[in-house]
Amino acid sequence: MLSANTHKEVVVGDQILTTVDWARAQFALTAMYHWIFVPLTLGLSFLVAFFESIYVKTGNEEWKKLTRFWMTLFGVNFAIGVATGIILEFEFGTNWSNYSWMVGDIFGAPLAIEGIFAFFIEATFFAVMFFGWQRVGKGFHLFSTWMVAVGSNLSAVWILVANGWMQFPTGMAFNPDKARFEMQNFWDVALSPVAVHKFTHTTSSAFLLASLFVVGISALFLLQERHQKMAKRSMVVAAVFGFIASVFVGLTGDEAAFNVAHRQPMKLAAMEGLYVGQEKAPIVAMGIINSSKKPGDDLPAFYQEVKIPGLLSLLANRDPNSFVPGINDLVFGNAERNIVGAEQRMVTGKIALAELARYKYAREKGDEAEAAAALAIFDQHKGDLGYGYLNNPAEAAPPVSTTFYSFHIMVVLGTLFPVIFLAVLYFAFKGTLEYQRWLNLVCFFSIFLGYVASQAGWVVAEVGRQPWAIQGLLPVGVATTNIAASNVQTTFFIFLTLFTALLLAEIRIMMKQIKIGPEA
Numbered sequence: 136m137l138s139a140n141t142h143k144e145v146v147v148g149d150q151i152l153t154t155v156d157w158a159r160a161q162f163a164l165t166a167m168y169h170w171i172f173v174p175l176t177l178g179l180s181f182l183v184a185f186f187e188s189i190y191v192k193t194g195n196e197e198w199k200k201l202t203r204f205w206m207t208l209f210g211v212n213f214a215i216g217v218a219t220g221i222i223l224e225f226e227f228g229t230n231w232s233n234y235s236w237m238v239g240d241i242f243g244a245p246l247a248i249e250g251i252f253a254f255f256i257e258a259t260f261f262a263v264m265f266f267g268w269q270r271v272g273k274g275f276h277l278f279s280t281w282m283v284a285v286g287s288n289l290s291a292v293w294i295l296v297a298n299g300w301m302q303f304p305t306g307m308a309f310n311p312d313k314a315r316f317e318m319q320n321f322w323d324v325a326l327s328p329v330a331v332h333k334f335t336h337t338t339s340s341a342f343l344l345a346s347l348f349v350v351g352i353s354a355l356f357l358l359q360e361r362h363q364k365m366a367k368r369s370m371v372v373a374a375v376f377g378f379i380a381s382v383f384v385g386l387t388g389d390e391a392a393f394n395v396a397h398r399q400p401m402k403l404a405a406m407e408g409l410y411v412g413q414e415k416a417p418i419v420a421m422g423i424i425n426s427s428k429k430p431g432d433d434l435p436a437f438y439q440e441v442k443i444p445g446l447l448s449l450l451a452n453r454d455p456n457s458f459v460p461g462i463n464d465l466v467f468g469n470a471e472r473n474i475v476g477a478e479q480r481m482v483t484g485k486i487a488l489a490e491l492a493r494y495k496y497a498r499e500k501g502d503e504a505e506a507a508a509a510l511a512i513f514d515q516h517k518g519d520l521g522y523g524y525l526n527n528p529a530e531a532a533p534p535v536s537t538t539f540y541s542f543h544i545m546v547v548l549g550t551l552f553p554v555i556f557l558a559v560l561y562f563a564f565k566g567t568l569e570y571q572r573w574l575n576l577v578c579f580f581s582i583f584l585g586y587v588a589s590q591a592g593w594v595v596a597e598v599g600r601q602p603w604a605i606q607g608l609l610p611v612g613v614a615t616t617n618i619a620a621s622n623v624q625t626t627f628f629i630f631l632t633l634f635t636a637l638l639l640a641e642i643r644i645m646m647k648q649i650k651i652g653p654e655a
Contacts, residue, residue, distance in 0.1 A: 157623035158230040158615045165223045168634040172216030178345020179209045180284035204653035234614035241318045249293035256286030299330030303398045336387035346377025347585035354578035357569045362652045374559040381553035396451035402599035405538040409461040416459035417442035426536045430466040430529045466528045477531035484523030487516035521608040533601040541594040548588035
């Protein structure tokens with residue numbers, strides 16, 4: 136049986152950082168760097184396919200030049216994204232060995248499918264897409280380009296299925312003899328509502344970011360008075376794609392929030408800084424959160440706030456008058472609302488851990504009757520197994536300030552982007568796009584805002600489910616490898632240096648290609 140081990144420590148200033156802290160920091164570092172490259176890959180692959188489709192249909196060589204230009208930027212980004220992704224997967228074994236042991240039977244399956252099936256499609260057709268212009272016919276080359284786009288997004292399917300399972304574990308059973316979770320139904324894992332909505336929301340946001348990238352770089356050409364005809368063509372196609380993606384981001388985001396409300400209510404409460412559950416719960420449109428606030432204390436949740444009454448209840452339950460539980464309800468329980476809090480679940484979780492230990496000891500002694508009695512009690516309480524590792528109920532609440540601000544930054548920027556796309560289309564059809572210097576500046580800087588929104592979304596998803604590696608079943612403190620914190624600290628700074636160098640290299644190469652432009 137896995138136990139909450141005492142992790143080795145490193146002192147930084149006056150603060151003690153354990154292996155858990157460094158492992159989380161390293162994984163967050165790798166994931167956030169990786170996510171700089173992934174969304175551009177997912178969206179730009181489709182935009183390249185759109186551009187080439189127009190070229191094949193019209194036979195206009197200018198569309199071919201346009202396609203090859205954006206394809207070059209896609210290729211640079213794709214290569215570096217693969218490098219960071221491989222390191223990310225290796226970290227499950229190096230820093231999260233307990234996690235890999237307990238859930239590798241389930242988590243490994245979608246990752247294996249991603250590697251064997253989806254990545255195979257990308258690798259096969261990637262070479263044809265880049266080097267087959269003069270070697271294969273137009274039709275097959277276009278097919279290869281589309282297959283790269285499809286393969287890239289199929290990779291995302293299986294990665295997000297794995298992540299969705301971490302947020303909402305399903306389709307599995309716990310094996311008490313091996314102390315690990317084992318898959319019982321693959322389709323329950325692959326088609327869970329959390330996984331489906333995570334895929335649709337994540338990929339549509341990636342399409343939006345890639346559209347901002349194409350629009351922004353094209354706007355730079357207009358500002359520099361270079362390649363204006365091709366720039367305007369790129370902007371129109373990307374703005375249409377981006378606006379459609381923006382609408383889809385809003386719709387899928389609403390469905391994702393509805394799923395969070397019913398399957399991760401603590402995350403929803405943190406997203407809105409809601410400590411005390413209430414009917415007609417409001418959404419905080421703007422607010423300055425009180426970072427000193429803790430579950431159960433009397434401090435105000437906000438210093439300043441602007442609320443929209445009933446909107447959170449509508450978002451969570453499709454009923455503006457419904458009750459939405461707050462952090463206090465989910466930590467300490469609410470008998471009036473039949474909410475069992477973390478405080479009560481810790482009791483049953485510790486019973487589950489004790490009975491699991493008794494079961495294994497009885498099996499080792501050969502006492503089958505004792506083992507059967509322990510297993511029967513364990514089965515009654517195993518749903519709260521993860522809570523048995525918590526030291527106090529407040530640990531069940533995530534960092535509220537980080538989750539709240541990340542969510543609201545994402546939402547505010549998400550409402551801005553479709554306005555930008557509509558403005559681009561309006562002036563493009565008026566024929567005055569190249570004269571709107573203010574709009575082209577906004578478009579260029581929106582590239583960076585797109586990345587901010589994209590990163591904020593992942594912060595909400597991952598920080599908002601803390602302290603869990605697997606929601607309700609495995610805290611991150613138990614999931615880590617029991618190694619010295621200094622080892623993880625060393626590799627953290629190695630990866631920080633490496634990833635920063637890769638990012639700077641990508642920016643430099645892309646800037647060089649942008650300087651050359653599509654005409655060359």
